[in-house]
Amino acid sequence: MNKIVFWELATHDQDRTVDFFQEVFGWEISFDTDLGFYTVSAESSCDGPLEGGIFTLKKARLPFLTIYIEVEDIDGMCGKIEAAGGSIVEGPLNITERSKICLFNEPSGVTFAMIERTKKS
Numbered sequence: 001m002n003k004i005v006f007w008e009l010a011t012h013d014q015d016r017t018v019d020f021f022q023e024v025f026g027w028e029i030s031f032d033t034d035l036g037f038y039t040v041s042a043e044s045s046c047d048g049p050l051e052g053g054i055f056t057l058k059k060a061r062l063p064f065l066t067i068y069i070e071v072e073d074i075d076g077m078c079g080k081i082e083a084a085g086g087s088i089v090e091g092p093l094n095i096t097e098r099s100k101i102c103l104f105n106e107p108s109g110v111t112f113a114m115i116e117r118t119k120k121s
Contacts, residue, residue: 007045009106009110011107011108011110013107014037016085017106017107018038020084020085020086020106020107021040024077024080024081024084024086025069025071026044027040027044027045028040028041047070064111066112066113067112068101068112068113068115069112069113069114070114070115070116071115071116074091074092074100074101074102074115074116075092077114078092078102078104084107085107086104086105086106086107087104087105088102089105090102090103091103092114097118099115099116099117099118100116101113101114101115101116102114
C-alpha cells in the first residue's frame, strides 16, 4: 500500500546518463518511443520491496532524495564510476560493522548512493 514503484532522473544529457548506468551497474535500459524517454526495467533497478528512511538534515543544506544502489564491491565500483565519467562525492564510509556507503554523482551531477552489506559470518 502506497509503496514507491517508480523513480525518475532528469539530467542534462540523458544518453550519457543511460550509458553511465549501463556501463557501471549493467542495468537494462531502453528507449520507449511512445513515452519519449528511457525506461529502466524493475529487474535492473530493484530486487523486491524498496525500503526507505526519513530523517532531519544535519550536514546537508537543502532537502534531497537519494536512491541507494546495493553493490558487492563498493571500492571497485568507485573506480568504475570515475572511469565512466562520474565522480565520488563522499566515501566509501563504514556506517556499521557490516555496511559501507558511498555518495557519487553520475555525469550530469545528480547524486546517488551505493551501499555494500557484508554477509553475517
